[in-house]
Amino acid sequence: MNANTAPTAAAEPGDTARRPPARAATPADAEGITRMRSEHVLSKPLSEEWIRRCTDELAPRLTPTGDARAFVIDAPDGTMAACALGLVHPVLPAPAYPRGLAARMHVVATHPNFRRRGYARAVVSALLDHLADTEQVTLLELHASVEAAPLYRELGFTGSPALMRMMRLAEPTAASTAESSPTWLPPEQYAETVLKATAFACLYFTDEEDRPLQLHSVYSPSHPWQLVGGTMDKGERPWETAVREGREETGLTVSGPPRLLATVYGLPGAEWPYSTIGMVFDGGRLTAAQIRGITLNLQEHDEVRVLPLAEWRALMPARDFARLSAVEEARRTGEAAYFGTWDWGND
Template sequence: MNADPAPTTAAEPRDAAGRPPVRAATPADAEAITRMRSEYVLSSPLTEDWVRQCTDELAPRLTLKGDARAFVVDTPDGTMAACALGLIHPVLPAPPYPRGRAAGRVQIVATQPEFRRRGYARAVVSALLDHLADVEDVTLFELHTSTEAAPLYREFGFSGNPALMRMTRHRQPAGAVPGAQPDSTWVPPQQYADALPRAAAYVCLYVTDEDDQPLQLHSVYSPGHPWHMIGGAMDLGERPWDAVVRECREETGMTAAGPPRLLATVYGQPRAQRPYSTLQLIFDGGRLTAEQIRGITLNPREHDEARVLPLAGWEALMPARDFVRLRAVEEARRTGVAAYVDTWGNA
C-alpha cells in the first residue's frame, strides 16, 4: 500500500474541512480500482485478461449486498486519483473486540504518483474506516502495510503486533507441481514437464559368487558394452525394485530376493548418440552358490554367457568407463558406503 503522509497545498477543490472530495465507489469503478491495484500495489502488473477477470469479480462485490467497500478521489478530468478498498467478513468475538460481528481488511490503498503528497490517501482511508465502523459495524480492522505507509495507519489507531507472523498459503491448480510458485508462475503440467531435463532410468543387480567375485552377462547386441550386470531400462511408471525383479527374471530365470539395498547411483551425461541423460540405480543381489550360478537360464536374444571373475580379471574385458562403475559398486558392497558415479558413459 502506498501513502502520502505529508500533504501539500494544492488548488484542487476541498470540502469545508479542507479535505479532498471523496466519494463512495460503485460497481462502475471496479475496473479503475483493479488497474490501480495492478499498477501500484502488486509486484507485477496484471495482464489484460487478469484485469478483466478481477474487474468482473470486484464489480458485484461493490454493491450493498457485496462484501467490498471502496472510496475514491477523482481527478479534474474524471479519472481516479486515489482509492481505498476494504473487504468485510464475519468474525467470532474475542476480548479485544467483544461484539465480534464483522472484521474489515484494508485491501488496497493506492494513489497515482502525480497526485501523491496531497492528502488523498489519508482522505480515502479515513472515509473507508469511518464507513466500516459506523455503517457496517466493523469491530476488528486489519491491514498489511509498507514501512513508508506505516505512520499514516498509526494515525488511525493501527498498531503492529510482534507476536504475529504473516504466512500465506496459495491453493495451487490441479496438476501443479508441489513447491512451485503459485498463480503468476504456474504453467500447465505438460508445459512444465517439457521444460525439464530428460533422463533414461536403468536398474542393475550386482551379484557375486560366494568368494565375492562379480558375476556379469555377455551381451549379444551391445559391442560397446560387452559385459554388464543383470538389469535394464525401467518401464514407464515402474518402481526401481520392481524393475530389478522383472529384469532378473527375464535375463537369468532367477527371482531377486529383497529387501532392496541400494549400492550405487550412476549418472551419465547426454551425448550425440544418446540425447538423454542416464540414471542407474544399482542394487545388491547378494552371493550365489555354485549351484545357483549353474542354474542361470539366459535369454538368448540378450545374452550368451554368464561369467564369474575376480574384480581385476574384468578390467581387460570391459571399456574403462564400465570398469570404473563395476569397481565403485564392488567397493560399496565391501565398505557399506553407497557409491556415487557421475562420469559413466563419458568418452
C-alpha cells in the same frame, strides 16, 4: 471500476437497519477480494493462475505491516457480498497531508445479488474512516466510473471521475527476466522444459568368492559385459525393476529387503540423447549350482562369466570398469557408492 460494478448512491428505504456491518479484512480474505475484482471490476476475468498469483501477493499486504487496507461485508452463505480495498503509498508531504501518505481506492465491488442495498457505501465509508482515524491518511485517490461518481462526491471526493492512464510495458531483457517473478506454467508445459532422463536398475551378483558376475550382450558392442538389469517400465519402482530384470535375464528371483550398493548417473552423448540415472542393488552371492542353473534370454545375452575384478578390466570400456569397481567396493566396504560419470559415448 467499470459501469457494471458501480456502487449505488443510496440504499433502498428501510434497508439500512438490516444491513450487515462491514468488517476489516484479513489475509484470509485475499482470495475473496481477488475474485470480486476479477468477476465484477476487471473488463476481462483473471485466469485461475492469476487468481492464485494475485491472492499470494495481496495476503501479506493485508497484515498490519502491509500497505493494503480493506473492509468487506459477508454474504449469509459465507461468501463475499461487497468489498473495498485501498493501497497506502508514500508521497512527498504537504500541509494537507503532513505524514506524506496517500491511499488509492483500488477495488470497490458488490456482488450483483446484493446491489442497491448500500453495501458499497458501507465498505467505502468504513475504509475511509479507518484510513483517516487509524492510518492518518488525508490524501485519497480513486478512479471512478461515471455511474459511481455521485456516491464518491457525497463522501467528499472532488474533481473529474476520470484519470489519465498509460501502461508502458517494456520488452523484457535477460537481466530483468532473471530478477522478475517466475512465470508459472501448467504442469504439462513445465514438464516439457525439465531434464529428460531414462532410469534403470541392476543387480550385482558374485560367486561365493566375491568375484563379479556379468552377462555378455548380443546387442551392444559398446557395452559388451553388463550387470543383470535394465530400463524401468512405466509404473515400476527401482527395486521392482531389478527383481523383474533378474528373473527375465537369469531365471533367478531375488528377495528383499533391497540393499542399495550404488547410484549411477550419466550425461547424454553420442550413444543416447538423454541423461541416465540408475540404482545398483546387491543380488547376493551365488553358489556354483545357482550359476550353472542360470537361464539366459538369448535375445539379450549369450554368456555368463565370473571373473576376479582385475580380469574384467581388459574386457570392458574404461567407464564400465570404473562403475563395476565402484560397485564392488561398495559391497566390500558396506558404504554405498555414487558413480556420476557413466556418460554416453563421450570418451
